[in-house]
Amino acid sequence: MGELVERVDLQDRVVGVVERGEAVRNRWLYRMSMVICRDAEGRYLVHRRPDTSSRFPGEYSWLVAGAVEVGESYVAAARRELKEEMGVDAPVRFLFKFLCEGALSPYWFAVHEAVVGHQQIQPSPDEVAWHGWLSGSELAQDVPHRSYVPDSRDAFARYMELTAGERLSPP
Template sequence: MAELVDCVDERDRVIGVVDRSEAVAAGLLYRMSMVLCRDEAGRYLVHRRPESSSRFPGEYSWLVAGAVHTGESYAEAAGRELLEEMGVRASVRPLFKFLCRGELSPYWFSVHEATVDQGSVAPQAAEVAWHGWLSGTELRDAMTSWKFVSDSRDAYRHYLELTMDAAQ
């Protein structure tokens, strides 16, 4: 089944529509939207991808992620992915966006945040093999010892820069 995405330029302006697999194969820029989920205590939702996953099998992420479909906003895609992968409806707030030279292909990477009740999380088995909640310190430690999806690590570095700048 085709997953149509907007092909964009270095300034994130739409220049066409392609199937996501074509964009990846040709190294064309497209858009991805991510959500970092925190509970009321401020812990981060972390999950491990299934070993059967076609992308990054068995690797961890602290983001719920997916491609932005043609005509969809970053925020709409973030909310859709959160519902599809974690079974949660929640308001998402934009945090930052950057041009990611991802391991599979380059794309614009927009990161959002949502506050989620732990009990409402019902992950899709096809997308999530395990999930748990980590404090900021536990997440930092996990980043150094667990195998995280590479673009998830990139986003974590940007997030730390953002939160350090905000703390100063």
């Protein structure tokens, strides 16, 4: 059996439990959670996915993201993904949530932020081939010109729109 997720409706209310693959195939809504990692100077963590990744191989992202498990909150999922992908156990702060069309299928996407130290980052080689830090202006220049995961681009545009660029300076 594959990864189980909660199928949700347009108001983000649970309507059932399904395999994530089934949700994707049928374009049923489910939940995803992500973390924007920043350092004390306000730079953003960017990483490249491994070339062997089943989803978006070799593409870049400025998000640490994954599906919300059955019975799990968005915040708990964000913390779990941060630990699994980057080896960091840190508090996350909810920023906003939106209905994402998704490159693979639609889902509710909750956006969180965490401040982490460089020495804390211990990326999983299954999830991260390379990582580095970009200032806000560097990230704004990088996203349109490099191959970023499509949903990462969508979240970046919304982040910029909702924060009107104010988050591009140190936290």
